Amino acid sequence: ILGGREPQPHTMPYMASLQEDGKHICGGFLITAEWVLSAAHCLEDTINGTFQVLLGAHSLTAHEPHKRLYGVRRLIPHPGSSTETNADDLLLIQLAEPALLGTDVGTLALQEEDQEVPAGTLCTAAGWGFTTNTGKRPDKLQSVELSIMSRATCNRRIHHDGEVTENMMCTEIKKDSRKDTCKGDSGGPLVCHGVAAGVVAAGSRVCGNWKKPGIYTRIPPYIEWIRAVMASAN
Numbered sequence: 001i002l003g004g005r006e007p008q009p010h011t012m013p014y015m016a017s018l019q020e021d022g023k024h025i026c027g028g029f030l031i032t033a034e035w036v037l038s039a040a041h042c043l044e045d046t047i048n049g050t051f052q053v054l055l056g057a058h059s060l061t062a063h064e065p066h067k068r069l070y071g072v073r074r075l076i077p078h079p080g081s082s083t084e085t086n087a088d089d090l091l092l093i094q095l096a097e098p099a100l101l102g103t104d105v106g107t108l109a110l111q112e113e114d115q116e117v118p119a120g121t122l123c124t125a126a127g128w129g130f131t132t133n134t135g136k137r138p139d140k141l142q143s144v145e146l147s148i149m150s151r152a153t154c155n156r157r158i159h160h161d162g163e164v165t166e167n168m169m170c171t172e173i174k175k176d177s178r179k180d181t182c183k184g185d186s187g188g189p190l191v192c193h194g195v196a197a198g199v200v201a202a203g204s205r206v207c208g209n210w211k212k213p214g215i216y217t218r219i220p221p222y223i224e225w226i227r228a229v230m231a232s233a234n
């Protein structure tokens with residue numbers, strides 16, 4: 001998260017840290033007691049190590065009463081996801097056991113109605129991703145308020161030049177603020193009006209560059225897929 005701040009600890013009890021061999025690789029968020037939603041691109045640079053999901057955390061390293069690492073039973077990337085594009089960049093993670101829900105661990109509701117979040121709407125993203133373009137990693141969760149950019153503007157040649165489909169949405173980067181998501185924030189939620197409207201995509205790889213607005217996978221178009229996967233697996 002670039003240009004953000006440290007939120008009050010445990011005020012985002014749905015936030016998850018997807019870890020491989022004990023190292024934070026991506027964000028994610030709890031949607032039911034045993035399912036976490038994240039981004040398929042998060043599996044790209046992995047070495048088939050041991051995956052775990054950290055819940056109830058504010059600091060990645062400090063002891064916190066309700067912080068707990070969960071094993072992963074299944075990793076289910078969306079069948080349409082690929083390394084080549086941002087399409088269908090979603091990953092469902094089934095925990096080895098249902099998470100213990102409490103004050104520091106809770107679920108986040110998904111946006112169900114398939115309607116665009118209006119341009120200019122202020123939404124919130126959070127994560128343990130880079131806080132600088134040079135790759136500074138925070139220990140404590142960061143959050144940032146981002147303004148929605150219309151798809152038409154986001155698809156202009158100077159920005160993402162027609163790459164943003166109706167299954168994606170964008171947040172603007174005001175020239176001086178540099179507020180943006182970055183590497184390690186992928187998979188985290190874009191929360192608008194208290195529900196998850198989008199999932200952070202790696203998008204253009206660069207961070208904090210006003211020419212490359214952040215790209216997010218919209219959730220409404222995928223509600224059926226999410227429900228089907230959760231209903232089938234056991």
Ligand SMILES: NCc1cccc(NC(=O)c2cccc3[nH]c(C(N)=O)cc23)c1
Nearest residue numbers: 133181182183201202203205206207214
């Ligand atoms: N806001 C858009 C956004 C949102 C989430 C993730 C990213 N980017 C990356 O996942 C990424 C991937 C590989 C090398 C990288 N180097 C850097 C960098 N800034 O040095 C980022 C990356 C960008």
